[in-house]
Amino acid sequence: MKKYICTICGYVYDESSGAKWDELPNDYKCPICGAPKSAFKQVEESPAKTISSPLDTENHNGIDNFTTLTAGEISAICSSLAKGCDKQRLLPERDAFNKIAEYFKAKAKPENSKAFQDIKKMVDYDLEINFASATEKAKSNSDRGALRSLVWSEKASTMCRVLLDRFNKEGEGLLKNTKIYVCDICGFIYIGDTPPEICPVCKVPKSKILEVERG
Amino acid sequence: MPAFRNVSMCGKDCMCLYVCPTGATDTEDSIIDVNKCISGCSACAQACPSGAISIVPESYPPQQPKSPEVIATQRKLAYSKAQQWQAAEAIAATTDNPITKQFATAIAASNLRMAEDILRESGYMLPQSNEARKLLESLLEYEEPGFPKGAVDLLLKKL
Numbered sequence: 335m336k337k338y339i340c341t342i343c344g345y346v347y348d349e350s351s352g353a354k355w356d357e358l359p360n361d362y363k364c365p366i367c368g369a370p371k372s373a374f375k376q377v378e379e380s381p382a383k384t385i386s387s388p389l390d391t392e393n394h395n396g397i398d399n400f401t402t403l404t405a406g407e408i409s410a411i412c413s414s415l416a417k418g419c420d421k422q423r424l425l426p427e428r429d430a431f432n433k434i435a436e437y438f439k440a441k442a443k444p445e446n447s448k449a450f451q452d453i454k455k456m457v458d459y460d461l462e463i464n465f466a467s468a469t470e471k472a473k474s475n476s477d478r479g480a481l482r483s484l485v486w487s488e489k490a491s492t493m494c495r496v497l498l499d500r501f502n503k504e505g506e507g508l509l510k511n512t513k514i515y516v517c518d519i520c521g522f523i524y525i526g527d528t529p530p531e532i533c534p535v536c537k538v539p540k541s542k543i544l545e546v547e548r549g
Numbered sequence: 550m551p552a553f554r555n556v557s558m559c560g561k562d563c564m565c566l567y568v569c570p571t572g573a574t575d576t577e578d579s580i581i582d583v584n585k586c587i588s589g590c591s592a593c594a595q596a597c598p599s600g601a602i603s604i605v606p607e608s609y610p611p612q613q614p615k616s617p618e619v620i621a622t623q624r625k626l627a628y629s630k631a632q633q634w635q636a637a638e639a640i641a642a643t644t645d646n647p648i649t650k651q652f653a654t655a656i657a658a659s660n661l662r663m664a665e666d667i668l669r670e671s672g673y674m675l676p677q678s679n680e681a682r683k684l685l686e687s688l689l690e691y692e693e694p695g696f697p698k699g700a701v702d703l704l705l706k707k708l
């Protein structure tokens with residue numbers, strides 16, 4: 335049984351749940367993003383899951399306060415709560431959360447060196463280990479909200495990994511003649527001239543899929 | 550509970566102008582005038598053919614409880630995503646190459662969105678939640694120059 339991954343959005347076709355890849359019609363399309371069959375590549379069997387975490391994550395299961403959360407996490411919590419306030423039309427509260435988020439963003443420093451390979455190692459570890467354990471816990475606790483966040487970010491992470499690999503190989507060519515967009519809701523990255531009508535991962539309309547400009 | 554118009558959905562059909570008893574919906578900047586809006590009315594939201602008006606609640610039920618196991622695994626992932634966000638930000642801030650910078654900025658944005666969403670599903674859904682309050686209270690003891698303590702005070706007072 336083989337698996338094939340869509341290099342556009344990261345969807346994985348698994349032969350064990352249906353027809354053999356070669357038996358699929360030539361006009362088979364990715365059910366997530368509509369990419370043609372030719373955009374898929376075979377997934378190399380990943381080695382046994384013995385990779386070790388590139389991060390020291392052991393101290394991060396405790397109670398929340400500014401000593402147990404990293405500055406980056408506090409920043410992300412506050413920027414997300416700012417959006418919550420914006421939805422509720424609590425504008426001074428929104429601005430206050432954003433101020434705290436900005437403060438901790440400026441404080442936040444990556445633990446390891448700052449190269450794309452380091453990011454690649456972290457996303458590899460997420461995709462090999464972290465998502466599986468989080469998904470298992472979300473399922474056993476029937477936490478569909480957590481499950482939703484995991485389904486979305488696992489797809490967005492797969493896309494990140496695909497693009498980190500491509501950037502590593504193709505360098506600037508990856509973006510030279512095209513644009514890059516990020517879904518403001520789920521983080522899905524799209525490379526192309528115009529974004530899809532709706533996000534292939536979280537289904538938000540394209541007004542929320544934002545271009546990242548150059549320079 | 551005041552009415553709120555989502556301007557990007559408003560088709561300018563003007564039903565809300567006809568039904569509003571106070572004229573709160575008829576404003577030059579399209580923002581419904583909360584000072585004129587009558588709590589509990591909701592006539593405009595019911596009449597709007599575009600579904601562009603919603604009634605903003607004044608209070609919210611407690612957020613869905615999260616099991617400690619789920620919190621732990623969500624946090625572990627969020628921590629990793631926050632690290633990837635920061636690493637990508639650091640690349641974007643230090644490179645001279647415009648395409649590298651653009652790519653790193655996209656990777657950073659993607660990871661921040663993921664971190665935010667995963668954290669929301671680890672107990673930080675509502676700004677009014679106990680979890681958010683506890684975090685804010687702990688920040689009262691945070692002593693660093695330049696830290697916007699006023700923002701923490703405001704949030705603890707208003708939320």
Ligand code: SF4
Nearest residue numbers: 559560562563565597
């Ligand atoms: S009724 Fe709805 S669509 Fe019509 S003007 Fe009012 S908000 Fe806009």
Ligand code: SF4
Nearest residue numbers: 569586587590591593
């Ligand atoms: S809720 Fe009633 S009073 Fe308030 S804006 Fe709508 S129609 Fe006017």
Ligand SMILES: [Fe+2]
Nearest residue numbers: 517520533536
């Ligand atoms: Fe999305």
